[in-house]
Amino acid sequence: MKLTDIQIDHYGPLPRFTHECGDNFEVFYGPNESGKTLLLEAVLKLLEPDIESAIPHVSRVDESPSGHVVVETGGTEQKLGDGSVLSDLVDLSPQHLRNIFVIRDSDLQLRDEHEFYDSVTQQIGDLHTNEIDAIQSRLVEHGRLTSVSGRGLSSARSRSNAADVRDQADDLAVDIQEYIADAEANDIAAAEREVVAVTTELQRCEDELETQEAAETWDTHATLTERLTTYREAIEQLDDEVSQSTLKELEQLNREIVAAEDEIEDLENKRSSLREERTQLKTEKDSVEAELAPLEARADDIDEVEQALASFRESHGEAVGASRGMRFAKYTALVGLGLGGVAAIVGSTIAGILLAVIGAIAAGWYGLQHRSVAAAEREQEQVLQQAQDAGLDVTTTDEIGPAIRAFRDELAGLQDRRNELERQIEVKDELIEERNDDLETEREERRSNQEKKQTVLQEVDAADIEEYRERVTALEALERKRDQAAQSLTDALGTPSTTTPDQEAKLEYWESELDALVAGVDESVDADEYDSDRLATLRKQQEELTQRRDELTEQLETHDRRLREFDERIQALSAEPFLDESVSLRSRSIEGLQDVVHDLNQLVEQIERDADIAREALDIFDGIEAEEEQKITDLFGTESRATDVFQAITDDRYTGVTYDADERVLQVHRDGQEVLTPKQLSHGTTEQLYFSARVGLAEQLLSSEPGFFLLDDAFLPADRTRLQEGFDVLRELADDGWQILYFTAKDEVGNDLVETHDLHCRMLDPLS
Structure with missing residues (x-):
């Protein structure tokens, strides 16, 4: 089973990619952010759209890729991606892809390991299992689970408060990521620069505003002085007898x-x-x-x-x-x-x-x-x-x-x-x-009214009603001027405290208040400088600048407060039981928060991985009957393919890979006598062990027909020697008919090992 052609028309920021697979062993090499992981995700989704159920976080892009992958099996080619999937060709599930044929970020361990062994064994040997209490108890302890039956992550102190630590770390990571997105959207750095500029502009605005307000005071003083004069003249002229x-x-x-x-x-x-x-x-x-x-x-x-x-x-x-x-x-x-x-x-x-x-x-x-x-x-x-x-x-x-x-x-x-x-x-x-009779009455009434009208007009020496009206209009205009002037003065200066002040008392009071109005006002400012529109603009600018300054100050204070809160929450986490070092905020910045998110995600993944492995093992070994447990051990052995690969990849330091049915754990043999479990091996050796197990399981699933491996820096933590040994094994697998597609950002792979093994290398350019 091989991939013969890959074509990705569109997948997120990934540019159009076409590749015709030729050699059994090919390397796809590019620096970080060159799209190698996106390329691998697109290929996996074309092979099996339901791959997300087996590989968490496989979708960095919230869409399905467009394109196709051609798979050859049994001498027949089949184009996948147009509705057809890999499971239509061979009896492989998304779990098989994840645990055997795909290795990402040096994660060679098998997801749902023991359950997976169970499924493989069932597929190739019709296995039925029962529960084994002793092994389950150890798996519960190893995975820090609540119990054999519950299998939830435990919050007990004896289990290092794993569930609480996981939840706290996950919640903290989510909170920090949300805050980072918000901080980047609000551009905190720009806010720090802007608050300085806004403060400077606010000071300039307030200086000009002070001048305009002084000019407004002098202008008000001049206006009110004119109103006072109008009031005085009006009360002197109000002597007409008309009303x-x-x-x-x-x-x-x-x-x-x-x-x-x-x-x-x-x-x-x-x-x-x-x-x-x-x-x-x-x-x-x-x-x-x-x-x-x-x-x-x-x-x-x-x-x-x-x-x-x-x-x-x-x-x-x-x-x-x-x-x-x-x-x-x-x-x-x-x-x-x-x-x-x-x-x-x-x-x-x-x-x-x-x-x-x-x-x-x-x-x-x-x-x-x-x-x-x-x-x-x-x-x-x-x-x-x-x-x-x-x-x-x-x-x-x-x-x-x-x-x-x-x-x-x-x-x-x-x-x-x-x-x-x-x-x-x-x-x-x-x-x-x-x-x-009516005529006589009306004529008498008319005569009487004419006499009354004439009497009133004569009393004020008015020729007719029109003249009287004009004199009343003039009087009312004078009263309005007086009242308007008084109202303006009252609105601006108030009135004497007496209950009913007379006009002279009001005049004296307002003169005193006008003097007090300009007391202490800059006399160098002229009333002619007053510009009401400019004053309104300055006041509006002052309000807006003050508001903006306060917003920025609050934003920066909130930012600093959030950093302190995050630091306190980080320090409260107990990561040492799960990681080699504690999680800490090394720099009080967005970059420092991003590093913390990475560490927190690693912490969560490690806790969940340990728990998942334990659950997988519990699921695999639930109900294993004593006589059937041997079937799982048959997957491995000193003569198994997994032993051959592991022996070769470790340069014969280990002589066999077996499975302890009682302990439900893989074992490796060293020097023909010492037996070690994965927990006793170094990280690199453990990864090599699981890779060897993958090869052995794959050949059994495919009935010894070679398949393909999609590897994303499978030997990332290996030193140069083990990396060389791993590539030697890959080379042997390729020579045996296995197709190896190796995605890497390591220079020693993309340059040295490609040249050493004379491999075809497809260069990947950084994404624009």
């Missing part, structure tokens, strides 16, 4: 006079209208009377006609009805006589006689009625002629009655209209008389 209240009375009288004149004019107009209306009513009444006179003259004749008609109807009413009966009698007589003759002829003697009798009676009655009707008709003609003579337009006696009623209705209507007009004329006369 605003009297002016209001005159104006009210004038309004009432005008109102009276308007009312008089209105009353006269109304009286004229009433007179016109009365004339119209009189004319209409005369017209009605002219119509009524002939009717009234005919009234007696109409009465006589009505009497004659009544008499006629009373005496000849039956005769009028008999005319209709006469026609019946006539026809009855004719029928009776005729039918009687017919009956006699046909032989009906009785019937003939009876009919003849009826006919004779009818004929006699007809004769009597005819004489009565003739007399009535002659009298009816007389009544009709009399009605026509009385002026009634009738042709029959039946029309006389309705004609008489119509005449009388017309007569009564005209009489009623005449009476109504007479009543309306009387009302108009009364209204005209009332208007005359």
